[in-house]
Amino acid sequence: MIEVQNLAKSFTxxxxxxxTIPVLAGASFSVAPGECVALIGESGAGKSxxxxxxxxxxxxxxxxxKIGGVDLIGAEPREVLQLRRETLGxxxxxxxxxxxxxxxEVVAEPLLALGxxxxxxxxxxxxxxxxxxxxxxxxxxxxxTFSGGEQQRVNIARGFAHGYPALLLDEPTASLDATxxxxxxxxxxxxxxxxxxxxxxxxxxxxxxxVADREIDVSxxxxxxx
Numbered sequence: 653m654i655e656v657q658n659l660a661k662s663f664t665x666x667x668x669x670x671x672t673i674p675v676l677a678g679a680s681f682s683v684a685p686g687e688c689v690a691l692i693g694e695s696g697a698g699k700s701x702x703x704x705x706x707x708x709x710x711x712x713x714x715x716x717x718k719i720g721g722v723d724l725i726g727a728e729p730r731e732v733l734q735l736r737r738e739t740l741g742x743x744x745x746x747x748x749x750x751x752x753x754x755x756x757e758v759v760a761e762p763l764l765a766l767g768x769x770x771x772x773x774x775x776x777x778x779x780x781x782x783x784x785x786x787x788x789x790x791x792x793x794x795x796x797t798f799s800g801g802e803q804q805r806v807n808i809a810r811g812f813a814h815g816y817p818a819l820l821l822d823e824p825t826a827s828l829d830a831t832x833x834x835x836x837x838x839x840x841x842x843x844x845x846x847x848x849x850x851x852x853x854x855x856x857x858x859x860x861x862x863v864a865d866r867e868i869d870v871s872x873x874x875x876x877x878x
Contacts, residue, residue: 653719680715755806800827
């Protein structure tokens with residue numbers, strides 16, 4: 653489902669004489685359906701850079717990234733958008749939504765965008781919000797008014813609303829209490845059982861050990877190390 657071959661990425665600092673900072677070189681790995689792969693490595697190793705390349709936010713300088721048969725390196729913007737809508741989900745550490753949109757609609761939106769009928773989409777949203785302990789009195793409010801922990805749970809509910817065949821998870825259990833952490837781990841296990849190929853960053857070692865089938869040390873793809 654996810655194939656990465658000889659990935660290379662560098663950043664150009666235009667405000668510092670166009671200095672070039674190499675970040676990745678020769679990164680290669682694959683993720684099969686139903687498998688969870690954890691990216692590990694020290695801070696600055698490039699874990700978040702890999703995730704952003706996989707989601708199409710960063711353009712790599714070389715190599716190949718295929719998700720569901722779509723090569724992100726040469727894909728048109730419309731192909732990337734379609735991939736995100738149908739195939740590739742991303743749970744980041746930060747909730748980014750349009751202000752004043754009710755929480756229930758925020759969570760249901762990925763399903764509505766796929767043409768799922770409103771009854772089914774909102775039913776799934778209610779189920780996830782209930783599991784993640786967001787009180788129903790808040791569902792009609794914008795999540796931009798919520799606490800950080802509540803926003804994180806809304807973000808997770810939105811990310812798991814549609815059964816994406818591929819899923820990126822950036823610290824999904826960060827800032828969560830033990831009860832909600834357990835719920836998130838169960839959602840990840842359910843996604844794996846449903847055949848999702850998952851790439852995640854987990855600083856929570858116990859969570860990583862529970863859901864990850866393999867670990868990939870991104871540090872070994874550092875151009876300095878090479």
